[in-house]
Amino acid sequence: MDPMDLRIFTEPQQGASYDTLLTVAKATEDLGFDAFFRSDHYLAMGSADGLPGPTDAWITLAGLARETRSIRLGTLMTAGTFRLPGVLAIQVAQVDRMSGGRIELGLGAGWFEEEHTAYGIPFPKEKFARLEEQLAIVTGLWETPLGQTFSYEGTHYTLTDSPALPKPAQDRVPVLIGGHGATRTPRLAARYASEFNIPFASIEDTERQFGRVRAAADAIGRGADDLVYSNALVACVGKDDAEVARRAAAIGREVDELRTNGLAGSPAEVVDKIGRYAATGSSRIYLQILDLDDLDHLELISAQVQSQLG
Template sequence: MSRLSICLIPTDGCQQQHGSNKWILVPHGAGLFKEKFGILVPTAAGSIFIPSYRNADFKKTAHITQSAEGLGYHSAWISDHLMPYSIFDPWTAISGLAVLTSQITLGTLVSCNLFRHPSIVAKMSTTIDHMSGGRFVLGLGAGWLEAEFRGYGIPFPKYSERLGRLSEASKLIRRMWLDEKATFEGTYYQVKEAVCNPKAIQKPTLPLWIGGRGEKLLRIVAAEADGYNLNEGTIDEFKVRLPKLRQLCKEMKREYDSIEKSWLGTVLIGENSDQVRSKLKKYQPTAISAERYLGPAVMGTPNECLRKIEQYKELGVTHFIGWFPEIAEDESGLKLFAREVMPSFN
């Protein structure tokens, strides 16, 4: 952020405020989020979105993250799935990346709330914040891929319960981050005088993002989150989601501009149209429709990518996180984007 300002975030109960829905002053740069660019780090071999990553290779994952850091990317993120791919656990992988990097922000996008108890997630988060020197962002989601729940023997409740659990988890985690002894009595989660020390390096604590495609998720974002991510969000989808988020913030007396809005999707860039067509022919997945793949994508020559990003920016999106389909075998797109696109915003 370009300078320090004050914004409001919900604590839902600091040490002196148990059971309330209070707000505290936090130096988080309300309305002052400058444009940032990050990458989704490949960890899933055979993913249709990063098909060049053919084998689960942590050395390759680390190398790509270090390359992004060296090129000036702001952030590197890891998704959270158990199957069907050969895929690394995000928390273990980020722990490794934390000690192999020195500047780039690291985060989960998103960690599935139902895979781990939120009290343990709170503890793991502050540990990684220390390992990284204060560079961790916790992104949480409700979970959606039923097959991996069944495969791993994890209950898969209906959507309303998944949202309820995500809401409670967000409150519980923040309380454990801030309180010396956290007590929480929810419908789904309970902790009693839980101690989560050491506290995060980031003050007053580390950022909490909420990510997902459902509109009902926005109420949790407005109430609890420092950041919002819409995975594969199109221009039209952001035009619908963000005004709804603004209205919810107004109802909750929350400063809308204190929430960082982010986009996650395909970045396919080439020096010229021929390069773009060649990459598209090689990497476009056949398992999903062209409309779904191309609609939210930032794709084309540097100037074409700039124009697409400007459209998102005009809607209030400031953090752009891309996956580069060719990145595991060719970093030229990663470099071209850093050289020709990012400087226009920074």
């Protein structure tokens, strides 16, 4: 198959300190993975206690930017409800400079109402229209030539004569848009995204959604191959059935369910399934690692899965 990027994707709201995330990020780099990404949530989900409590995505990435050298760093996905778009553009540009140009911004509408309630964050009804304006503002600020100003008048946000500073280190910070929406999501991806990501989707649903994004790109005269297409899938790999079962139990999941809905099983099984995702046009997979203390898991994936993907 064509080369496939493997990235490590973490969910720190389920329970992880900055030091734990730093350890995983350094292992991600040392083992030759392409990137370290994290979610942007402030409340644990399911049965997790979330201890020691949430960490902020962009503060985490700022720290990691200074303590790593080569891996790319980003969010799946920053919640549009958490930050004003002008502030977000400054934060991401600054962290990109701190990293020497290794940052990627996944931006979504925000959906988890309970975390907003828990921390006093407004949870507006019309989130998607806000997301569209945020994408226009963040990318518009970055693309404004030095010495010129940026203004924007929308329904939800207005910017007047912004100096549009600081600029990121990269000419263009990759913007990721993702999701399962059939109409508005592909349209936004076609207009603003460097990469389209579909989370926790079957091969059939992946193929269908990638087709929608490609059609949306064609409809506005953008080459469909101009975008990167990617998946996010939970990983549970073991050298034998017993190890797979132990790793599944550690994250409170059933092996059969993970084999169906994620990347679970032996390295050979996982390589085979990745090949089926690659056939849909996916060239990058974010491996959701839920047990952040199990660095042997990353070592196994590096040695016996990544090594076979070209």
